[in-house]
Amino acid sequence: MTFRTTSIRRRRGTSLVETTIASAILVVVLGAAFPVMKSVSDAGDQGRTRSWTQADNRQALNRIARDVMNGSLTTTDTSGNLRFEITVGLERSTLTGDTGCVNGSRTLLTSSQIGGTKVGIGDAANYYKTTTAGALGSGTRGGTRIGRTRSAGFADEISTGALRPRELQFGSDSVLRFQKILDYAFDASGEPVINWGNWVEYRVQGRNLVRIENGVTRVISSNTSGFRVEATPANTLMITLVSERRSADGKDIARQANQVEVLPKN
Amino acid sequence: MKLLRRRSSGTSLVDVVISMGVLVVTAGGLAVSVLSTQKSSGQMAQRDMVRTQALRYVERLLGVPYGVDAAVTATAAEAADFFDDDASMPAGISLMALRTPMNGAGWRFGVSGFEAKGVWEVEINGDLDGNGTLNGIRGTLTPTTGGTTAAGDGASTVTMLSEGRTTLTRIEVFFNGVSVAKTLRSAPVQGT
Numbered sequence: 001m002t003f004r005t006t007s008i009r010r011r012r013g014t015s016l017v018e019t020t021i022a023s024a025i026l027v028v029v030l031g032a033a034f035p036v037m038k039s040v041s042d043a044g045d046q047g048r049t050r051s052w053t054q055a056d057n058r059q060a061l062n063r064i065a066r067d068v069m070n071g072s073l074t075t076t077d078t079s080g081n082l083r084f085e086i087t088v089g090l091e092r093s094t095l096t097g098d099t100g101c102v103n104g105s106r107t108l109l110t111s112s113q114i115g116g117t118k119v120g121i122g123d124a125a126n127y128y129k130t131t132t133a134g135a136l137g138s139g140t141r142g143g144t145r146i147g148r149t150r151s152a153g154f155a156d157e158i159s160t161g162a163l164r165p166r167e168l169q170f171g172s173d174s175v176l177r178f179q180k181i182l183d184y185a186f187d188a189s190g191e192p193v194i195n196w197g198n199w200v201e202y203r204v205q206g207r208n209l210v211r212i213e214n215g216v217t218r219v220i221s222s223n224t225s226g227f228r229v230e231a232t233p234a235n236t237l238m239i240t241l242v243s244e245r246r247s248a249d250g251k252d253i254a255r256q257a258n259q260v261e262v263l264p265k266n
Numbered sequence: 267m268k269l270l271r272r273r274s275s276g277t278s279l280v281d282v283v284i285s286m287g288v289l290v291v292t293a294g295g296l297a298v299s300v301l302s303t304q305k306s307s308g309q310m311a312q313r314d315m316v317r318t319q320a321l322r323y324v325e326r327l328l329g330v331p332y333g334v335d336a337a338v339t340a341t342a343a344e345a346a347d348f349f350d351d352d353a354s355m356p357a358g359i360s361l362m363a364l365r366t367p368m369n370g371a372g373w374r375f376g377v378s379g380f381e382a383k384g385v386w387e388v389e390i391n392g393d394l395d396g397n398g399t400l401n402g403i404r405g406t407l408t409p410t411t412g413g414t415t416a417a418g419d420g421a422s423t424v425t426m427l428s429e430g431r432t433t434l435t436r437i438e439v440f441f442n443g444v445s446v447a448k449t450l451r452s453a454p455v456q457g458t
Contacts, residue, residue: 138389138396138438138445148369148398150443154376154385161379163351230353234329238322238353261322263329 042249049247049254053223057241057258060209060221064176064202064239065262067211071178071200072266073235083196084264086229089173089203094225095244101166101226101257165240165259173204174229176239181266202227209241226257236263312382319380320439320447323349323388327437332453333360335432340364345373349388361435361451365390368430369398372440384442392430394450396438400429 014022075083092099138148161167182197201212202220209224210217226242240259247254326348340348340363344356348364366372372389395402404418404426418424428434433453439446 138393138398138436138448148396150387150440151371151374151385152443155374155387157376157378158346159350159352159378164379164381167379232326232329232353233355233357233359234326236325236329258318259322260318261325263325 042252045247045249046252046254049245049252050256053243053245053254053256054258056221056223056245057243057256061239061241061258061260063211063220065260067180067200068176068178068237068239068262069265070180071264072181073231073237073264075266077196084178085176086231087175087177089175089227091172092170092226093204093207095246095253096225096255098255099171099226100169101242101255165242166255166257168228168240168257170226170228170240173227176202176229178264202229225255232261234263236261315381316384316441316446319377319386320441323386323439324437324447324449326355327361327364327388327390328449328451330355330364331360332451333362335362337362346375349373349375349377349386351377361390361437362432365435367391368393368400372438382441387440387443389438389440390435392432392435394426394429394434394436396436396445396448400426402426402429 071084073082073084077083162169177199179199180197182195184192184194187193198214203210203212204224204227205217207222207224208219209221209227211220212218221241221243223243223245224241225244226240228238228240230238232238238259238261240257242255242257244253244255246252330348337360340356340359344359345364348355348359364373366389368391372387374385374387376385389396393400401423403421404424406417406420408417409415415427435451436448437451438448
């Protein structure tokens with residue numbers, strides 16, 4: 001009898017107070033979880049956008065590098081004109097109005113953060129060197145696991161942070177034009193004669209980086225907001241590409257600057 | 267009867283503590299996993315930046331004139347100007363002027379504003395395998411051109427004929443003591 005009564009009491013349902021309390025707890029839990037989930041989702045969006053932007057940049061820079069490698073910075077045509085030129089193009093078109101790629105969420109390492117006992121460039125002090133017995137090579141890469149021990153000391157800094165690609169400020173895009181070597185033949189005297197291709201041009205049109213050859217224009221990268229090419233005295237080219245892309249929700253803009261240095265082989 | 271009453275009397279403190287413990291362990295595991303993913307993602311990004319920067323140095327060192335054995339060694343200021351982030355470099359600089367001693371420190375420097383924390387070291391010398399000596403293990407194949415020396419046995423450490431020459435130079439870039447990029451460069455055929 002008592003057993004039956006207990007059973008009936010257990011099935012009496014939930015009271016209004018219980019429901020209210022349970023709902024309140026649910027609201028509190030969801031209220032705490034929602035911002036976390038949203039920020040995770042936002043971070044995911046930003047990360048994806050940044051990855052896409054970076055992938056675009058790298059793909060474009062690889063394409064340009066492969067092209068430029070077949071050119072020459074020093075060769076001239078029969079009229080004495082270089083088969084290569086860099087000119088200043090239009091003013092940069094950016095989503096943010098910024099002529100660099102400074103991203104507030106990232107900070108540069110300062111000298112003090114690099115820290116430690118410093119030695120000047122070229123100074124052998126604080127350098128301990130040992131030739132490991134049986135050393136097969138110089139490092140840990142490329143199968144030479146047994147190598148020399150190098151200094152763990154820190155070194156003086158060179159350059160300035162302002163010259164890093166993402167900190168670099170430039171107002172106008174570059175226009176890069178060059179000819180590539182297609183192949184070569186031998187003339188009657190046996191001398192090789194180089195067969196040069198059409199002029200290839202890389203320039204920014206609107207927000208696209210395009211490649212123009214023989215009247216055909218192809219988009220190499222969208223979302224471009226900066227393209228800069230500099231020739232160095234070592235006959236290399238420093239190519240910087242800055243892209244800006246809105247995240248899927250349109251709230252954030254991912255900015256990415258990448259730079260490569262290429263040596264045209266001819 | 268007593269047993270049933272106790273079972274229907276709600277959640278005990280022990281139950282709550284155990285539940286919270288399970289929750290904490292689960293949430294902790296999740297947090298560790300997320301942090302670990304973030305860390306490895308950051309490390310990958312840094313490795314990529316380091317490699318790109320190392321390849322810049324290699325390209326620049328392949329492009330600079332080879333120079334001659336008698337070239338005056340570059341000063342620290344000239345080396346800093348060569349390896350910095352801008353497009354300028356010292357006039358008349360050559361690979362031979364930038365050589366570093368065998369089994370000694372290369373050009374060591376930090377790059378201001380570089381995204382990864384660490385020290386660069388660039389070694390440029392005729393120690394082709396970088397082991398700090400001109401010795402190494404000679405392979406068993408007989409050279410088809412050039413010297414007439416017999417092939418090695420593939421095991422003994424002997425003097426390497428190709429090392430210590432001014433016409434063949436190793437360029438190797440290290441970041442925090444780890445080799446990131448390496449190449450060999452030979453002198454131009456016609457001595458320019």
